[in-house]
Amino acid sequence: MEFEWIKIPYSLLTLFIVINFGLLLTALIQKIGARVGRRHGIPIYQNYIDLIKNYAIRSSITHGFMFYLGPVFRLSGGVGLLLFVPTIYGSEMFSNLSFAGDLILALYFVFFGALGMALGAGESGHPHAAIGVSRGLSQMTAAELPFALAVFSVALQYQTLSVTDIVAAQQGGVLNWTLFTNPFAVTAAMFSFLGSMMRPPFDVVLAPQEIPIGPPTEYHSSYLALMQTNRVIFPVAKIVIYMNLFFGGAASWPVFFLKVFLIYMVSVFVGVAFPRFRVEQSIRWFLIWAMPLGILAIVLV
Amino acid sequence: MSYIAMTTGFILILIGFYGALTNRNILRMIIAFTVANTGVNLVLVAVGYMRGRTAPILDAAVPVTEAAARIIDPIPQALVLTAIVIGVGVTALMLAFVYKLYATRGSLDISNYTELKW
């Protein structure tokens, strides 16, 4: 796999598709969530309006250098994550920039945006931002563990770290999916997935329903717009990894849309049914329920 | 004969030790040690004693040629002299110490001189 210039427009195309899909998907998910709560919810195009409005707002202030760069880090992290993983299996066109690195690159690049974001939020000097970061990082460390174990288990199972190779190994029928060949790993990973989607019961980091808290507290206008952009790309990018590792990947865009939607729905189902955990509760939960499954997955492979 | 002397010597040593280890008065301890020293000297001499022989001085009674068969072992005699003198020296030294100790603290009780410990 070598770099060719044509990969750049191809990647941009992927990005474009994913942004639009993400904008609609998150709105749809919002709406589903609202309907479960007997509310009307937002219109499906609401995200477009928000985005345009925020990018267009003129009044903007900055708390400093790092504050300014925070959203840039965030969005670069989301875009990079998306582009480092092949989106559509078997398609040269949508394998994006995955020549740069394998699964490990994607795993670690997840933190790039989070780190930059946290730093930016930190410079705002707002204690709520710092509290959010503290909670977010604490919870993340516990939530990532089962996922890491699952990934390792899967890598051991297929004896490769290349995403493409892992997807390739799952072709030829639903039963070849990791979901069925290594159910423990997938369960562990899905538990972890719940933790990383910022939805209940693990949404204390942002605490969206109450006071404004969490890293974005001080962000507004175009900063917020960049973050919103990321917030539609990032979950999709993340789900793409799950899809590729555990659910046989996607060989075409329709399959892609469907699988991403369904995987996203897992967190929605759990989210609407359960109340919120405090951070230390969620840490314990991950260590007690998810981690043993991950260990089992590794031992049994 | 030598057994008696030797036994006496050993008993004297033990008596001396007992006195030195149970009397708290320093002067008594010193005297007890001289008793023990006497015991040692007795043992020393007793080792050199041989039955039926005479002092190791060559004179008309003990001609040079027969000396080896007539005299007792001269070495312990020589040693005991040294031991006695040394004993005297140490005793004198101890007494000097006692004098100084008494001059500084006015006490002859050994258990009063325990400011150095642990």
Added chain:
Amino acid sequence: MVNAIFIIATGLGTAFLLGLLKDEWRTAAYGITLAALALMSWIAASWVAALAWGGAATVDIFTAGTEPPFAINLRMGLPEAVLTLLVNLASLLAAVYLRDTMFKQGRRAMAVLLIFAMALCGIILTRDLFNLFVFFELTVISTGGLILLSRDKRALGAGFKYLIASQVISILLLVGIIFSYHATGTLNIDGMASMSAQLLQGGSLAFFLMFIAIVAELKPFPANGWALDIYESAHPAFSAMLSAAAGSAALFAVDKLLLIGGTQWLPVATAIGIVSFIGANLFALAQNVDRRTLGYSSIAQIGLVLTVLGQRDILGDSYLYIAGGILLAHAISKAGLYWLSGLVEGRELTAWTALRGRPLLIFAFVTFLALLIGLPPFPGFYAKWDLIHTLAAQDRIMLLTLILFGALIEAGYLFRWFGYVIKREQTTERVACTPHKVAVVYGAVIAGWTAAYLWGNLSPHGNLLHTLPLLFALGFLLLEWLPVWIKNTIAIIGLVAWFILGFPDYDPLQLIFAAVILIGGALILLSSYHVQGRRIGFYPSAMLMYAGLAMLITADDSFSFFAAWESLTVGSYFLILRGKHSEPHALSYIIFSLGGAFLILAGFALASQGVMDFQLQALGQVTEPLSAWVFMLLAIGFMTKTAAIGVHIWLPGAHAEAETDVSPMVSGILLKAGLFGLFMLLMNMGKQQLYGIELTHVMLWIGALSALLGNLMAIFQEDAKRLLAYSSIGQMGYALFGLAMMNHLGWLMALMFVINHYIYKSMLFLSVGGIAKRTGTREMYRMGGLITLMPLSFIAVLIGIIAVSGVPPLSGFGGRWIFYNAIMTADHRLPMIIIFLAGPIAFLYLFRLIHTIFLGQLKDEHRRLKEAPFWLILPQMIYVACLLIFAVVPGMALRHVDSYLNQFFPNHGLNWEGLTITSSFGYWSPISIMLVIGTIFATVLAWLLFVNRKAQKVKQFNMVFAAERPYRPETTHYAWNFFAPYRKALGFLTQPLVTRFWEALTDLLHSLAELLRRFYCGNGQTYAIHLLGFVVVVYLLKVGL
């Protein structure tokens, strides 16, 4: 050659002559005394020269014109010559030292001193038992006299106790002698020795009495209360003689007696010796009076030599070398320390802080301590090495263990004392610096170094004082008067030059370590330019550490490896101790390090099985089941240095409390010594099994636990440098884990950690150090918002934490990538889980580090801070550049190592073709990653700049805050206990169990010592009972049972 009897004749004659002088002619009397002692020393010295170098043979000196055994004869051989020289020199120096006292007391005191010296020479020279007794009594009486020289009133009581004890001893000795004479018909020692068989039938009891009496003269533990009192209260010059000269002479007497007793008495000597060694050292722990501590130490050292005497059956030719080395080191150092104690007013150990204003005296103190502990390059070091090796070869493992244990305790209290001197609050008392006394102390220092040189020359392993790096380090002692910038430049040039010199000979592995140590060391030294003044003591210590490190990586045989190891340990200890509050931490560092070093020593000794010139490569040929033990000892030893969990408690304090530019040295560089050792070990020994347990598997667990717990503890630290220190534990855990995986990529990862950890930890320590320097605190919650004031430090920390956390695109990611590839082929999976848990935790503390310092609210008192000094920033910027370069082209360093590792693990290497690095499982293209991320980042940034070009900078408190405007930065800076939820969830894992364990252990030792030393109740009579009890117990153990 002058007849050796003239030593005795001169001493006595002069003593008698003094009586002829008028009491008022004190100067003349003093001059004559000195001249006599000098003459005696000269005679002894000429014998030493003739016997050691002139090829002269041992001479028997007859008296009375009659041959032994019928008359008393003396013998002058090499040991006798050395010991008489020691005695006479010590007495000469003591006489100089005692000048004022001598003038006050007059000719009688001088005569007593002369007779004391003469009598000790007599003990050494004579070959006649009864003559030995006479000389012993002479020393007893002259001791009694010299005790009176003390100004301390308590000395009288002590002297009397001594006399009581010596009465008991002499009674036993006389009875023993006369019965031995009766059994053999001679008083000549050699005559008795040749008849020992006959003696043992009739007179083993007689021999026992003699033996126990002479041994009692050695003040064996526990029958030695009187001796301690003398040591404590006598004039220091006399205590010096008693410990150095009298002790040596008495030991030689025991040595002669053992000739008679034969091998069956050797175990008795050994047992008494080792009990004394450990017991006295233990009791010394609880002491805080200087002279009494030294007294305990004397007893311990003499016990150690007695133990060596007891091992003469296996020591063979090296017997004199070993016993002499330990004895000489003890004598010189103890004499020196007692003389030093005379310069200090107070009697507590802490009163020695008075020395602090005088670097030369401190140097003397260090020399003596090093001599006493047996650090390289002093004789004790060589002797200990040979002793332990011989013991191991002969399977006397128990004894070996006990000796090392005792030595560790001893090092413990001595280094503790050194810490007091350097760090405790200085007393107002000044050092009483009369020139002649100081000169005497320096005389001892010179003697110490001379002995070091001689022993090095005699050593079959080569002289450490001939090694260039060590000389370079020691050379800085002579340059101490220069200002820092000159010394620093010399040091940097030295390091770089040594690297260039060695460059052609390094293999890739050594090259990496050499680069980190030497070039890396030079880089860190750049930051030392910020210090003004002369910085006395810094350069010798730092260079000693670097010298040790440089020698470590090129060492071929176990001896040079171990010597290098000790050098770097000691050097780094002095460095660490320089920190403001580092006293307890430096102490725990040195104790753990020495403990580790002793394990290494034991490991090498076991491995070599008596081969003195043991190549490190030969470790691989050690056979089962020994090899597993060797492996374990060495591994634990090395892991103490890498601060693996369980033996890590020294690290946080030591690294955190060290000076700004020392922290990166000890963290970035020093920790690598342990890794190098582990590399060496695993390379040569491979996997080992003990009782069916794979030891590398255990190491895997240790590594994983270190990574987890190190990281976990780091996140709860409020102190920035402590945080970094705990992080080092975690990082070293990773490296250990990589090594223990025993596969190609695991090792590559460990090497990657060597480089990475050096760069980012040095950088972070420098930044944090610079910040702490400016803000005056290391508590992170007291800082905040420094980003605008210290932007360069911020950049360094930012790049540093990205690199540590392993987030792409910086070099830390490479480490993680190799790690994942490595564990794909690892045999054991369970420890991985712990490592996985540890990974993300690193984010927590790293974020906290950067957040609470640079972000959040700027404090009022910091508003006018400046950026850290230039010389602290410069190396940081170089590191930033290094990290970026290393991130893009890791192959530069790694591909050579990778191919080098092929010889150990041919499979699963990396493929370095083109821009992408590929393994059997995945691929990684550092340049592409950098470019892709850079492009995306630049694009997004450009976009933001475009839509948000008019952003206004606002003031600190301009923010949305629940309808209020916060006005105090303190209340608005969320920093203290940053990860409170985490503490609630997982805080129980950071219970200081290990710390508590070690504390309990040391507490136990201390309270044991505190409790047991009440045994020394101070009553002279009770001491006599102890002595008799000792005799009876030894009798029962040896003869009765």
Added chain:
Amino acid sequence: MIKRLVVLLLLAGIGAIFMSLLLGYTPDNELNLTARYYAEHTAQDIGAANIVTAIIVTYRGLDTLGEVTVLFLTAAIVGLVLAQGRQQNSQRSQRKLPESGELLQTGSLLLTPLILLLGVYVFVNGHLTPGGGFQGGAILASAILLMLLTDPMRHFSHRLISVLESISGLIFITIGVLGIIYAGGFLDNRILPTGSLGQLFSAGVIPIIYSFIGLKVGAEFSSMLVNLSETEGS
């Protein structure tokens, strides 16, 4: 009480050691090697009739030198100790002592020269008869003791005593060293002819050495006595 018990127990242990020494002891019937050598060779080699003296002064001369030194040392130290004591007490007014009795005074006048004479005899004949320097010296000192008893205030010249002491000691050593030069070794008595057995002037330098030992011992004991007595008086 417990202490006494412990001491008794310990002494029982020591006693057991002595007991087994005693039980294992068999007196010699023949002189052992060394003693036989002395018995056989003393007469012709050393020329001293008193073998013990030969041993003390020559064969084991080094011991004797040590012995003399012990006394010298003790005298010096006692002097040192008591001199310190005196310095402190010199201010105190001297205690008035009662006169010693007529009998003692006259007796001592009569006896002192005789005692001195006896002492000299004993050490001059040390190589011939039982006796010698130590015994003679002690007798000399007893004369001094007698004088002190008679008149405790009597002043003896410290200087004289110490010069006597030192010179005797030096001569002892010088003779010893001369032995290295002119005879077989340190303290070899044969730098003078051995003479014929039993004569006063025989046995080489033994009589000379023993005489000086006698003087020295006498001086040292006297010095101790005088020192002690002066302390008492003050």
